[in-house]
Amino acid sequence: MSGLEKPGPRPTANLCGCVKPALETGNILTEPIGYLESCFSAKNGTPRQPSVCSYSRACLRIRKSIFNNPEHSLMGLEQFSHVWILFVFHKNGHLSCKAKVQPPRLNGAKTGVFSTRSPHRPNAIGLTLAKLEKVEGGTIYLSGIDMIHGTPILDIKPYIAEYDSPQNVMEPLADFNLQNNQHKPKTVSRSDSKTDSSDQRQLSGCDEPQPHHGTKEKPKCPEDRTSEDNCLTHSDTAQSQQAFPMHREITADFGLELRSDQSSSVTEEEIGPYCPEKSFLEEGTNKKLERVEGAAVLQGSRAETQPRAPHYPAGRADGAPHSVVPAWVREAPVATLEVRFTPHAEMDLVHLSSQGEPDVGQASFKYFQSAREAKRAIEAVLSADPRSVYRRKLCQDRLFYFTVDIAHVTCWFGDGFAEVLKIKPACEPVYMTEPVEFLVPLGS
Numbered sequence: 001m002s003g004l005e006k007p008g009p010r011p012t013a014n015l016c017g018c019v020k021p022a023l024e025t026g027n028i029l030t031e032p033i034g035y036l037e038s039c040f041s042a043k044n045g046t047p048r049q050p051s052v053c054s055y056s057r058a059c060l061r062i063r064k065s066i067f068n069n070p071e072h073s074l075m076g077l078e079q080f081s082h083v084w085i086l087f088v089f090h091k092n093g094h095l096s097c098k099a100k101v102q103p104p105r106l107n108g109a110k111t112g113v114f115s116t117r118s119p120h121r122p123n124a125i126g127l128t129l130a131k132l133e134k135v136e137g138g139t140i141y142l143s144g145i146d147m148i149h150g151t152p153i154l155d156i157k158p159y160i161a162e163y164d165s166p167q168n169v170m171e172p173l174a175d176f177n178l179q180n181n182q183h184k185p186k187t188v189s190r191s192d193s194k195t196d197s198s199d200q201r202q203l204s205g206c207d208e209p210q211p212h213h214g215t216k217e218k219p220k221c222p223e224d225r226t227s228e229d230n231c232l233t234h235s236d237t238a239q240s241q242q243a244f245p246m247h248r249e250i251t252a253d254f255g256l257e258l259r260s261d262q263s264s265s266v267t268e269e270e271i272g273p274y275c276p277e278k279s280f281l282e283e284g285t286n287k288k289l290e291r292v293e294g295a296a297v298l299q300g301s302r303a304e305t306q307p308r309a310p311h312y313p314a315g316r317a318d319g320a321p322h323s324v325v326p327a328w329v330r331e332a333p334v335a336t337l338e339v340r341f342t343p344h345a346e347m348d349l350v351h352l353s354s355q356g357e358p359d360v361g362q363a364s365f366k367y368f369q370s371a372r373e374a375k376r377a378i379e380a381v382l383s384a385d386p387r388s389v390y391r392r393k394l395c396q397d398r399l400f401y402f403t404v405d406i407a408h409v410t411c412w413f414g415d416g417f418a419e420v421l422k423i424k425p426a427c428e429p430v431y432m433t434e435p436v437e438f439l440v441p442l443g444s
């Protein structure tokens with residue numbers, strides 16, 4: 001460490017009196033590349049992780065103040081199926097944070113903030129792996145998000161399984177060559193002449209881009225949508241493509257079965273967007289690929305040749321990379337809830353979706369493409385039990401409210417279930433007006 005200046009809270013003068021530039025001291029002021037337009041308007045009811053609700057939608061326009069031609073900055077991104085989004089938890093209410101926090105999965109127990117995905121951290125930065133639905137000019141369209149409307153976005157990075165998933169980082173899987181899911185290197189052509197050779201090498205190892213980009217219906221920013229768009233429904237294929245890449249790759253790598261309903265206890269909370277460990281829990285025996293409710297289920301192959309136990313230590317004798325998570329991450333304190341709608345709530349939903357008469361000033365869904373999709377989203381949010389530990393334990397009979405898209409949902413929780421009682425139009429539809437230019441200071 002000699003020769004390196006100790007990181008401090010502010011750019012500091014060194015011995016000769018010069019002030020170190022902010023970048024060198026890590027004291028950067030960030031400037032959001034854009035502000036998210038999200039179907040979630042408030043923290044309440046917003047999924048704790050992106051995998052909770054694949055129907056959750058958002059869009060992001062790159063600001064012209066960042067790049068004169070925002071579309072140039074997104075060039076090539078459409079070749080990726082998923083992106084990492086770095087953002088500011090701008091609605092934390094305060095900048096302070098504690099060294100120990102109580103994540104919902106620990107049911108009131110504490111753990112170090114850095115072992116959680118808590119929004120309250122020294123630098124209020126969030127990280128979400130979202131599905132990239134579409135790139136259009138200087139705007140990207142996302143699904144499977146856990147950020148609220150107006151969230152300042154700091155950066156976008158492509159999700160690259162080979163780098164971002166521990167099972168994929170080392171060697172290519174020679175024996176993974178199943179129908180429709182071949183693991184083969186792809187050459188990506190890039191028009192950016194500045195790309196260096198190492199970038200090119202890395203890109204050539206990427207996954208096949210998902211074929212859905214050019215073909216399926218995509219969400220639109222609210223103002224881009226017409227009432228016709230709101231009638232569109234997702235095809236089953238589209239739903240199945242909303243499986244997260246980690247599910248695909250985990251199942252591919254280990255040849256294990258991972259169903260969407262079974263993955264929820266692992267992927268739906270504050271601990272992270274994926275949990276490869278979960279895939280150890282079940283071993284498939286038949287060599288076939290199924291689609292089950294949005295998740296690719298790959299059975300057989302590697303699990304037979306390379307059986308793996310559920311609790312490997314971090315460093316394994318055979319050197320094979322994989323990740324480890326603690327038991328509290330895998331074992332949720334509450335099971336996935338059954339979600340019911342009263343007949344009244346069902347009617348409310350239909351009514352809400354049929355209200356789309358822009359000429360008479362009525363709102364319709366801005367992010368969902370049908371009442372069915374809105375219902376699925378509400379189900380997904382509630383089945384993961386969005387209540388805080390405090391509410392879950394002490395206020396069980398209280399009503400719970402949240403807003404998604406233009407639906408203001410009233411529900412209550414019983415033993416093992418959530419029931420939607422009422423769905424009304426939200427008072428304030430989620431419109432996006434860019435906040436006045438400001439720089440977000442991170443940390444306290």
Ligand SMILES: C[S@@+](CC[C@H](N)C(=O)[O-])C[C@H]1O[C@@H](n2cnc3c(N)ncnc32)[C@H](O)[C@@H]1O
Nearest residue numbers: 043046047048089090091117126127147148151
């Ligand atoms: C547990 S955090 C996880 C976020 C991200 N996936 C991560 O791991 O960094 C997700 C929760 O943060 C809250 N949240 C989302 N957007 C926010 C924002 N802009 N400001 C403050 N809280 C936000 C919502 O309550 C949501 O349920």
